[in-house]
Amino acid sequence: MAIQDPIQQGLASGWKHIDASQVTQAQTLEADVVIVGSGAGGGVAAEILSEAGLSVIIIEGGPLKSSESFNMEERRAYPNLYQQAASMKTKDKAIGIFQGRAVGGSTTVNWTTSIRTPQNALEYWAKEKSITGLSAESLKPWFEKMEQRLNISEWAYEPNRNNLALRQGCEALGWDFTVIKRNVAGCWNSGYCGMGCPVNAKQSMLLTTIPAALNRGATLVSRAKVSQIEHTNDKVYGLKAQALSESLKPTGVELLFKAKHYILSAGAIHTPTLMMRSKLPDPYHILGKRTFLHPTLLSGAMFNDPINGHAGAPQSIYSDQFVWQDGAEGELGYKLEVPPVHPILIASKTLGYGQSHAELMAKFNQLQVTIALVRDGYHPDSQGGQVRLTDSGFSLDYPLTDAFWHAARRAFASMAELQFAAGAKQVLPISEGMPYLSSWTEAKKAIAEMDLAPLKTVVASAHVMGGCPMGEDTKTAMVDSEGSSHYFDNLSVMDGSLFPTSLGANPQLSIYGITAKNASLLAQRLTAKPQ
C-alpha cells in the first residue's frame, strides 16, 4: 500500500529547504530567529515563533528523511537517523547512547512515550536548583497545548505482549502501573517507531511543527553543522556552520547565519559542546557538567508463548513503583518500561557470542525484555557525566557510581520478580556471568550476589539531559528559568540540556511543554513594539 509522504509533498509545494550537502559556495542567510536543531525543542520553537510572524531559519546537522525512506530496517535507520549510526558511547564505552540525528531530532526515532514532567522533579528544581515559575500548575496549560497539538492521548488498544507482561507482572504483585500516552494519530500499531514511522502516524516534529513552520515561510537547512557562535560582550552576532556531505563529513563549504535572536536546541550533548567550542563565558564552569542519561539496565525473560516484541506499539505501559520510593534525594529510583525487540538492537545489547548467543537469538520471538531507567542527578553520589571537547568533537565521561550500582542491583531484582510474576519461564539479567534463572527464589539469591561493573553489565541510554542547566542562580545555571542566557541578550536554549537533573520520565513532553512556554514568552518579547 502506498503511503502519502507529506514531506515530499511539502517540498514539491515550495518549502524553503536547503540541503547543505548540495551547496557549493559559501552563503550567508538571515532571519529574525535562527534555531540550531530541529528536535523536540527546535521544532516547537520554530512553529511558535513563525506563528508569531517572525522569520525563522532552522539548522539541522542531520539529513531530511521522510516516510518514503523509512523501510523498517535497522541497517538503514541507524546510519540515517541516529547520532554516530547509533553506536555512540560514553568515554569508557560502558554506556551505549541512542540519540536522533535527522530533521525532527530524537522525536523522529523515539518510541512516542509522552509523560508530563513529574511533580517531584519540579519541586526539587524549585527547592534546590533556583528554578522559578515551573510548577505542575504553571506548566499545565503548556502541556495541554502540546498534548492537543501532537495528539497525545492514552493508548486505547491492548498493549503488545511485551508490554502486557509488564502490566501482568505489576498486577500480580500489586505494583503501580500506568497506560502510556503516545503522540500518534492513526497509528498502525506496527512497532517500528524507532526506525522512523513508516506510515506518518507518529506526531514527531518532522510531521507537525517543522512542516507548520515551513508552511509559514521558515527556512530549513539540513546537513549543516553549526561549529561556532560568534559573539561580542553581550550579543551573539552570527553562527558559522559547515556544510556536510551525504555521509555527514564536512564538504569545506561554510555557511553563515545572522539573526536578531539565536536559539540553541541541539540537544543535551551538542548544545553545551557548541557553547564550549565557541568559548562562551562560563565563569562557574558549568557547561557540559551534570549531563544525565537515565542509565538503563536490561532484563531478558523467556516465555512459552510468543512475545513478538518487535510487533505493536513499542511502549504502552510503564511502572513508577520504584522511581521516587525513597524521595527525590534518597536512593536512586528506577522506572520500569519495555523496549521494542529488533534484531540488531537485541543482538548487540545481549551478551556473549557463538552457540549461546545463537540459541538466545533463535528464541527471538519468545524473548520479553524489561528495562529499568535509573533516575540520576538527585542523590549526592549521582552527579551525572561531563561532556568535554576533543580535537575532533566531544567525549562524554559518565562514571557509574556505587549509588548507581546499588540501584542497578535492586532494579535487576525488581525486573526478575516482575517477569516471573508475569509468567516467565526463565529470566536473564543482562550482565556478564549471569545464567538463565529459573525461579524468583533462585533469581533473588543470584542477583544479590551478582558482579556488577562497567563493561560487564550492559547499560544503555536513550535520554540525554542536562549540561546547560536553567535556574536563577548564575553559580549553577547558564540560562534563566525561561531559557534565556545569563550572559547574552539575544541567546536562548530550548532543549533537554536545560534540565538540572534527569526527569525520572521520558523527556519529550517535558521539552515540548517547557519550550512552548519559553518560546511563547520570547515571541512576545521579540514582537513587542518599542515603548
Added chain:
Amino acid sequence: MKRRTFLTTALVGTGALALGVNLYSPSHVKISEALDEQHRLLFSLLIPVFLDGALPEIESQRIVAQNQTIEAIVATMGLLPDDSRAELEELLELLESRVGLLLLTGSMTPLLMRRPAELVEMLERWRASYLDMMITAYQGLRELVIASYYSSPEHWTRLNYNKPTFLN
C-alpha cells in the same frame, strides 16, 4: 611494511598446511583480498567464531552468509565516526601484526594459524580480562560482527522474523 608482514604470514600458513598441521583456513576468501585495507581475511577468521551456531549449516549458504557479513562489516565501518573508526582500525592492525598479537594475545602466532577453539580462548581471555582495553577490544569486535550479521534480512530465518509487508 605491514602488508609484507602479512604476506609472509600467509606463506607461513601455507607451509604449515603442507606439513600436515590441521589448520583452520577459509578457502572462500582469496588471500589477495585479504591484502586490501578492509581486513577481510581477519574478519573471515572471526566471523565463524562469533557466529558459531548462527551461520547456516549448509556449506554453500554459509559461505554466502559469511561474505555478506564481511560486506556489512565494511559498510558499518564506513559509517562510524572518525574517532571510533580510528580506534577500530588500530585494533585490527594490531591483530594483523606479530607484535600486536603478542601484546593482545601473548603469542605471535598469526590468527590464521590458530584453530577456532584457540580463537575462542583468545576472546574469552579478553572478555574476562581485568584490563578495560581488552574488554573493549572484545566488545568492539563482537558488536561489529554480530550487529553486521543481524543487519541483513537474509540472516533472520533462524529468528523466525520478517519485517512487516504492509508497505509492499
